[in-house]
Amino acid sequence: MSWLVTGGAGYIGAHVVRALGGAGIPTVVIDDLSSGHASFVPSDVPFVQGTILDRGLIVDTIKKYDVTGVIHVAGFKYAGVSVQRPLHTYEQNVTATAVLLEAMQECAVDKIVFSSSAAVYGTPPGEIVTEDTPKNPQSPYGESKLIGEWLLRDQGVAVGLRHTSLRYFNVVGSGDPDIYDTSPHNLFPLVFEALVEGRTPRINGDDYPTPDGTNVRDYIHVADLAWSHVVAAQRLEAGESLESAYNLGSGDGVSVKEIMTAIADATGIAFEPDIAPRRSGDPARIVAEGDLAARDLDWRMRHSLTEMVNSAWTARRAAAERA
Template sequence: MTWLVTGGAGYIGAHVVAAMREAGEQVVVLDDLSTGDAGRVPGVPLVVGSVLDGPLVGRTLQEHRVSGIVHVAAKKQVEESIRRPLFYYRHNVEGLRVLLEEAVAAGVADLVFSSSAAVYGTPDVDLVREDTDCRPVNPYGTTKLAGERMVAEVAAATGLRHATLRYFNVAGTAAPALTDRGVSNLVPMVFQRIEQGLPPVLFGGDHPTPDGTCVRDFVHVADVASAHVAAARALADGRVTAVTANVGRGEGTSVREVVETIRSVTGTADDAWSRPVVGPARPGDPARVVASADTIRAALGWRSRYDLVEMVASAWAGWTSRDRRPTG
């Protein structure tokens, strides 16, 4: 069978494509290249365009005889979503609606939907389970939750087999050419500051956490990619018809701890200039969100392989590599 990976030329999407190809799956990519790079998916059929373009999506599904979709394409910056909520609803909700409409018309049987821990909002629990109340606190999280419900309702009406993966804080790289080149995520953001000889910035120092900084569940992008492969194969084999699962390590790490790990890996831990400074908290940032990974282990037989040091070390190797293309 052939899988369409939307957003497959982006940071996470390209890792999914690479993992699926390594697993022997046939893949075609649809990406508008607004943040993706065609150089990340060499040797893979690439259709340049948006999921908002229904006729293009329909032709792609038909011409490549697509029988399953991994939907990664989305806008994903929390702060931007607060400033531009309609932009996020258009791309994340309307884009998914168009994709589903074309998928149903083409008889696509399986869908892996990339969701987010942002659907939970600010859960008051140590470990977030899939049945924890979803109360998103920003438009990004709201659009992902709307997407989950849309997928479930379409599946109930059509028999579409589906897996929704709520992944937590993604970091690291599996290859230099696939490195996260943006600076909206914590790890590359700190790398950029260190490269410029500037101290890392902690967004808020008085959160209700042990060291005052946000606590997150950081998961290696290669682990996230392997979770998509596990979900796709379980759907195609008929072992799973519907599942919603967290993708995380089940371990909480504070932002300050991540920054100190970065300072250690980059060899700047003893430099006074690299000591982090505390800036204002970002709106919409919950204090603690850490996954329970029990469901994905039970349903898909998946578990994470990499720890925080491996994430940071791989990301730094990619960041400093000649193979890393400049942002933009």
């Protein structure tokens, strides 16, 4: 038996693949390499290049590698860009998930861990997000993730699909120097690239009602996130019950200014970030409570902010050396 990881050549998916391997769980990867990298997939893990919009490809992969469960990480993950490309976002995140679920049903694969997003909450009414916080996504990306959760729920009712969805905000760091965040939209790579190119990183607003005036958000280490995906898969494989969704959150968060200070320390590049105006609709503080995940998925923050930044910078420098 093996577990299929969709999007397993991406930043998060590749960490999930390594965590599965560390737990002794055979794995196969499907990825279209639209944002992933074949080099991120370990050489001993079967890699199928293709889109999960291709139902036949999924069915063939499930049968060939005796897949018994799926960790679904693949998707179009750029919330801001999704506003300009809503149809593409829905195709990649909703249609593709439906095709995946059809293929799983055809092959009698009844277990799935869905990599969802805290974007399903939109801008929540309070500072602490729990699983019961009202869902109010404010981008096609957030909407598509919520619809993905609904698809799993409805398949659970219809055919007994056993599932759970993991929601999280900002994933950072590296658990392996061969894997780094290559997103053109995420904070860490944006700041790293600015510094490498001699530009000054920017903070959007420093007059929020927070201790240092900058936004406070959840930042979690990618290896911690990956491990909870593995535990979820193990519990589903063992026939144990799980909640339909879990927040993977820190409970307190980190400010953007603290991030900037930690990056200056890690890189050895002294800088004072430029201050730009606030972005419209940006809340002062949003963090997620992770109590349920701590109870059921061995979730905890195993890495400090310093470790998150240092590991990300080490992986970024290693990539530059390999180039």
